[in-house]
Amino acid sequence: MDFGTFLVQCLNSVQYGLLLFLVASGLTLIFGIMGVINLAHGSFYMIGAYMAFALAPLFGDQFLLMLVAGVVLAAIFGYLLEWAFFSYLYQRDHLQQVLMTYGLILVFEELRSILVGNDVHGVKVPAWLDGSFALGSVMSYPWYRLFASAACIVLAVALYWVVNRTRLGMMIRAGASNRDMVRGLGIDVKRLYRIVFAAGVALAALAGMIAAPMSSVYPNMGASVLIICFVLVVIGGIGSITGALVASLLVGFVDTFGKVFFADLSGIGIYLLMAIVLIWKPEGLMGRRP
């Protein structure tokens, strides 16, 4: 492998890792703070991708505007979903959460198949992001992928800032460690949860929208990303956003370079990584010992 290819693969790894982080951070918020195992989280990613497929022709080159519109729609959807389903799940045990969200997956998958069918669709890269950035003769890299990485970094920083520096973030963190105390302080926990959940859905959908022009839009995308997210959460440690970031980047590298070196067995790489981490630290890289 020459240096240029190596560089391109590194950039791909980071880009993939950052995208995974966007999905996983939503899952971490929902799980870490509200304690709900949400198997349907992958579906939100899928819904985002299909939203990009549906919205792209309407917005044309106004790609950023489309992302904003999509995020707003996804957040509203998440807010309603929390109100209709998830608000009943907090008091239930994990087993029932697993089942009910499993039922939701079936519903989402079938609705998708009814509404848009089971074909694989492509989404066009907006014209202003088309083409590649060339670094002399060493390598060239698609502008869109650079944009995707940049967008994910901006969002990751924003998320970090909101969780660690704002009043909302303070309530979120307090709610994660002691729900009753937060309620006792007169904070509307119900509304707080609804907002956090909507944000989690919006993050996953946004990741789906950003991924759509790169990975195409296909029926199984929700399930595959969900499983990877689980692996991320296990590697990083439950409830830790920093852990999710570290794990995402690690998985991005393992997966990308696995595909380069061991094409046949690339699917297993991240699970091996997970097994190694578990042997070494059962609570995850940044998790607290249960």
Next chain:
Amino acid sequence: MTQANTSSMRRGAFIVPVVCAIAIGVLGPLMGNYVSDFVVKVMILSIFALSLELLVGMTGLVSLGHAAFYGIGAYVTVLASGSEGGNLALLLPAAMGAAALYALFVGALSLRTRGVYFIMVTLAFAQMAFFVFHDTKVGGGSDGIYMYVRPAIGKLDMENRMVLFYVVLASLVFTYGLLALVRRSRFGAALAGIRVNEQRMRAAGFAVYGYKLAAFVLAGALAGLAGFLLASRDGVVNPELMAWHNSGEVLLMVILGGLGHLRGAVIGAIAFTLLKEIFSTHAVMGPLADHWQLTLGIAIIVFVALLPKGLIGLAKRLSPKGAA
């Protein structure tokens, strides 16, 4: 509740399954192809569900990757059977052994974690098995492989529909009986203790990890048995067997029936298979049958919302005796 009442209930718990098994055995030859096929399918899934009940209901370990052991049992059966068909007496232990071995590996690692972690880790390990068979040529890749001749030993040839039927029935009786014995044994009592309060069991000097691992391996072996039977019935395996949807479905069966009862796993397997069959039958559902996933998904949601204790809980709620 009086002493006599309790013991009569205990006898009931013993008599009902025996009567059911005998009835199925007697009715077997009278069933048409469709019905006997369906019954065989349900019995195999019952074994699969029972093996998971050992983990979830008896030990309190929620595994979301149980399909891996089922799939490995099935794959080993087909891979080891060769073009002239294999020996049943060798294939069956091979399938169960391979599943048990993978369970030992997965259990040894995943039992270091707890609760939600455990759910996610078992799921991830099942995906690992899925990808091994999906991405490599070992088992024919994503298309899977066919078994040309079904396992046999002497006259006991599973190509014969009735032989298959009785082998499956015998396996179900064996699994049910074995788990009923486990429940009443010292080992079973230790598992129950771990489910209720792991900390206390550890303090009492029990090797909790060892007990859980033993349960995990046994559950894996029994899932391998179900996989063996499935491969023998279908004559084909593919990676979808290990897909996480399958792990979700079997977990659903166990919970649908009612946790903590062996009957529950069987009732759940029957109810789930029936529901799926009904939802996908055009004669019943009309055009909606094409979208059975939708109706099934809604049914699951409604079910979880209304019946947290499973179908057994429903029966108790309806009968005046149970309410007392």
